[in-house]
Amino acid sequence: xxxxxxxxxxxxxxxxxxxxxxxxxxxxxxxxxxxxxxxxxxxxxxxxxxxxxxxxxxxxxxxxxxxxxxxxxxxxxxxxxxxxxxxxxxxxxxxxxxxxxxxxxxxxxxxxxxxxxxxxxxxxxxxxxxxxxxxxxxxxxxxxxxxxxxxxxxxxxxxxxxxxxxxxxxxxxxxxxxxxxxxxxxxxxxxxxxxxxxxxxxxxxxxxxxxxxxxxxxxxxxxxxxxxxxxxxxxxxxxxxxxxxxxxxxxxxxxxxxxx
Amino acid sequence: xxxxxxxxxxxxxxxxxxxxxxxxxxxxxxxxxxxxxxxxxxxxxxxxxxxxxxxxxxxxxxxxxxxxxxxxxxxxxxxxxxxxxxxxxxxxxxxxxxxxxxxxxxxxxxxxxxxxxxxxxxxxxxxxxxxxxxxxxxxxxxxxxxxxxxxxxxxxxxxxxxxxxxxxxxxxxxxxxxxxxxxxxxxxxxxxxxxxxxxxxxxxxxxxxxxxxxxxxxxxxxxxxxxxxxxxxxxxxxxxxxxxxxxxxxxxxxxxxxxxxxxxxxxxxxxxxxxxxxxxx
Numbered sequence: 113x114x115x116x117x118x119x120x121x122x123x124x125x126x127x128x129x130x131x132x133x134x135x136x137x138x139x140x141x142x143x144x145x146x147x148x149x150x151x152x153x154x155x156x157x158x159x160x161x162x163x164x165x166x167x168x169x170x171x172x173x174x175x176x177x178x179x180x181x182x183x184x185x186x187x188x189x190x191x192x193x194x195x196x197x198x199x200x201x202x203x204x205x206x207x208x209x210x211x212x213x214x215x216x217x218x219x220x221x222x223x224x225x226x227x228x229x230x231x232x233x234x235x236x237x238x239x240x241x242x243x244x245x246x247x248x249x250x251x252x253x254x255x256x257x258x259x260x261x262x263x264x265x266x267x268x269x270x271x272x273x274x275x276x277x278x279x280x281x282x283x284x285x286x287x288x289x290x291x292x293x294x295x296x297x298x299x300x301x302x303x304x305x306x307x308x309x310x311x312x313x314x315x316x317x318x319x320x321x322x323x324x325x326x327x328x329x330x331x332x333x334x335x336x337x338x339x340x341x342x343x344x345x346x347x348x349x350x351x352x353x354x355x356x357x358x359x360x361x362x363x364x365x366x367x368x369x370x371x372x
Numbered sequence: 373x374x375x376x377x378x379x380x381x382x383x384x385x386x387x388x389x390x391x392x393x394x395x396x397x398x399x400x401x402x403x404x405x406x407x408x409x410x411x412x413x414x415x416x417x418x419x420x421x422x423x424x425x426x427x428x429x430x431x432x433x434x435x436x437x438x439x440x441x442x443x444x445x446x447x448x449x450x451x452x453x454x455x456x457x458x459x460x461x462x463x464x465x466x467x468x469x470x471x472x473x474x475x476x477x478x479x480x481x482x483x484x485x486x487x488x489x490x491x492x493x494x495x496x497x498x499x500x501x502x503x504x505x506x507x508x509x510x511x512x513x514x515x516x517x518x519x520x521x522x523x524x525x526x527x528x529x530x531x532x533x534x535x536x537x538x539x540x541x542x543x544x545x546x547x548x549x550x551x552x553x554x555x556x557x558x559x560x561x562x563x564x565x566x567x568x569x570x571x572x573x574x575x576x577x578x579x580x581x582x583x584x585x586x587x588x589x590x591x592x593x594x595x596x597x598x599x600x601x602x603x604x605x606x607x608x609x610x611x612x613x614x615x616x617x618x619x620x621x622x623x624x625x626x627x628x629x630x631x632x633x634x635x636x637x638x639x640x641x642x643x644x645x646x647x648x649x650x651x652x653x
Contacts (some may be wrong), residue, residue, distance in 0.1 A: 286468065287473070287474055289432065289437050289468070290466075290468040290471065290474040291474060291486075292437060293435055293437060293465075293466040293468070293537070294486055294487040294490065294536060294537065294540070295462075295486075295487050295490025295491055295540070296486075296490060297490070311476065312474070312476045312477075312486065313476075315476035316473055316474050316475065316476050319473075319522065320473055
């Protein structure tokens with residue numbers, strides 16, 4: 113299957129087995145701390161933590177690389193902007209371009225920080241099944257239900273959306289091939305031509321999706337789904353000693369990073 | 373008005389050593405291994421095999437939507453590297469499984485016109501091709517041309533989608549499971565259309581699980597099993613032929629089985645209920 117969007121990589125590592133709520137809290141904490149504390153020491157601590165976590169996760173490095181690839185241009189842009197607009201004494205000048213050691217230093221710092229952030233985030237999505245992730249988010253946002261925010265329903269919507277993304281991508285692939293068999297051309301022409309070329313793909317895709325959504329809603333109702341009720345879980349989330357230990361470790365990492 | 377599609381004679385098709393693999397999680401999964409066969413111009417050939425045998429992959433490779441790792445597709449004697457091959461490939465029509473899911477235009481006429489327009493034909497030529505294709509599939513333009521595709525019945529949608537490919541005047545028609553999820557009336561109507569095409573001389577390659585429909589329409593059959601071609605040529609059910617069927621998740625056509633149980637030679641099994649009644653009278 114070429115259509116993989118949810119990037120969960122099944123495994124049995126300690127990270128995989130960690131309570132998803134703990135993982136969400138830990139990754140959020142690390143990400144915030146990474147931006148709050150901007151010192152080389154903190155960067156080294158967070159970088160080392162991410163590296164150790166990657167090794168523990170047992171997820172092959174190429175999966176992290178796949179997550180990083182689309183962000184490379186952002187890293188590149190950050191680097192260029194920082195190099196070009198940095199203050200300090202230029203050691204090399206060409207027209208309006210002044211390279212300074214401060215600029216290069218700053219650009220490197222920001223780029224490394226971005227990479228650490230992405231890898232840390234990828235650790236969460238690569239080791240947590242999407243359903244566990246939405247379960248965790250539903251649990252963590254439970255206090256919002258007092259404000260009448262339908263968190264359970266939102267979590268279910270996200271779960272269903274995630275479930276159907278690969279299906280829709282496969283559908284998209286089939287429809288594009290079918291229209292190509294009728295002479296459609298998606299690769300040539302200007303922006304307008306290409307946008308118009310997508311009409312024979314998008315119309316059927318929408319029709320199929322709405323039909324499927326309709327069927328799914330009926331099927332859920334037939335199985336007695338009712339919104340607004342508190343649902344019980346087949347696999348209740350239970351945080352054990354190991355989960356709490358992991359959280360303590362992450363807090364310790366953050367505290368250390370704040371001090372160095 | 374009579375349907376005057378297709379005009380040209382059927383195309384000759386050959387494959388040599390066709391090998392196709394999908395990549396899954398970085399590893400290649402073989403879908404077709406060393407598939408080779410010949411289809412004479414105007415022949416109608418059933419492509420049989422259980423789900424996952426590689427039927428859809430083969431059809432999409434023949435149309436050029438999938439790139440084979442190895443082997444050649446030869447159309448009218450021309451291979452992919454020969455001049456004129458691209459033009460020939462445009463004369464290969466492929467109808468996907470459940471093609472009605474790909475209808476998109478606001479009227480039947482517009483949807484059928486999509487393909488011919490993409491071929492760059494003049495407006496009057498497009499209009500003629502559209503009318504002829506609609507007529508051929510039994511949805512005459514006068515009655516159905518302005519109808520919205522989604523307002524048609526399932527069987528009519530299937531035939532409309534078929535018309536969208538026929539309007540491009542294919543000389544080789546590849547059909548992927550055309551009978552799936554049709555009710556008996558719609559299936560019968562589709563069989564009538566395909567019979568017309570066969571009689572009109574179009575080369576037909578029909579991938580299907582509906583072995584009875586295939587038996588009625590096709591003089592020969594190809595059998596795929598896990599990406600390998602295990603039988604080709606005229607139907608055979610005698611010693612060996614029977615095994616070729618039973619061993620690959622297939623069953624013989626009803627009329628063949630009936631003839632076998634009547635103790636009559638299966639080589640003389642009739643192709644239609646009418647022929648069977650005639651023989652038994």
